[in-house]
């Protein structure tokens with residue numbers, strides 16, 4: 309064999325060996341937003357009176373993030389809505405699987421819980437609106453569009469997982485009051501705990517639960533440092549302070565705008581996407597009730613809250629370390645939980661109440677509202693299938709619950725999850741109402757009333773146990 313041929317054979321052998329060793333798959337990320345603002349003239353949901361929308365203060369979005377480690381793809385969508393609905397989320401996840409090849413179990417859909425948006429729920433409020441279903445179908449399509457655009461923008465990425473502390477805007481909204489000062493509940497009984505008592509009231513004793521000041525942040529950037537997206541969570545119900553009839557994404561949307569401004573990332577192509585999902589905040593408000601609160605201009609408070617969070621996240625991220633190799637995994641499971649069902653005595657109370665006149669359309673009468681809710685609950689199934697999900701994103705994990713878990717459930721998830729950072733995202737894949745812990749049912753109060761809460765008193769413990777099993781499974785994925 310001539311020397312040149314020897315060299316050729318040796319070279320081709322080396323080349324074959326190099327080809328045999330597959331290059332390590334590159335972690336990629338892409339993000340996009342879709343506008344989901346409803347047409348004006350629909351009810352704004354979230355309070356006992358639902359005024360019709362007359363103005364768009366800021367557009368509502370589905371903010372979408374897609375991650376790909378070469379083996380597994382995840383999609384996360386945060387919706388500027390009051391809540392999500394089980395059927396709508398299942399349908400959307402199914403479409404994403406079918407059209408985009410991301411398994412439905414790997415798609416996380418949650419709502420921020422703004423109280424200035426219209427419902428996508430299948431049930432139209434009276435008088436029934438014939439086109440109500442159209443908004444639901446529109447939102448489904450827009451989420452799929454947003455995820456599709458995020459897939460289109462997948463590019464090599466790095467991840468940083470950090471936390472920031474923002475204790476000054478979270479307050480537990482459930483209070484013990486001085487003996488003899490508790491007003492009766494709509495059923496004529498006396499609770500031990502009151503939701504949102506007047507700020508500065510001399511009757512306040514102490515809050516009935518903790519708060520969670522931690523913002524959990526998953527930041528994605530290109531290897532050259534150009535930002536792609538920031539997925540953030542904070543456990544604050546909403547802020548409000550919105551004029552009647554306004555559509556707004558509350559502080560969640562304002563945080564995204566302020567963060568994009570701070571990062572000087574408003575004109576990037578592909579665009580940078582900031583996201584703020586809601587943590588476990590069923591009992592958490594931005595109002596400090598220990599002192600009387602001065603009135604504020606519309607939107608002033610949510611700007612202040614958003615600015616504090618955006619500044620603190622920005623400061624933490626400036627020092628964050630990013631990693632190139634990110635393992636992804638997902639688990640999705642349904643757990644059957646008993647619903648709280650009305651007793652015969654309570655049903656009789658509701659029927660009796662409904663024989664008497666109701667309030668005027670612009671007035672709230674809780675006994676009337678709850679008599680309706682209880683009558684409705686008596687016709688529903690006694691058990692419900694509850695969707696639960698865990699996503700692993702590098703060292704971090706996200707657990708989800710449908711509806712509004714109390715803050716202490718989120719704190720317990722973070723403490724017991726064997727991955728850090730860990731965060732519980734609420735209003736994911738549907739909603740069944742508030743999710744208090746067992747002791748809160750003994751204390752009573754708005755969130756625990758029949759018609760407000762989702763599950764039987766020990767339901768949250770069962771959901772948490774299942775989520776932690778799922779965390780243990782994704783933790784070991786290489």
Ligand SMILES: [Zn+2]
Pocket residue numbers: 354421545
């Ligand atoms: Zn709420």
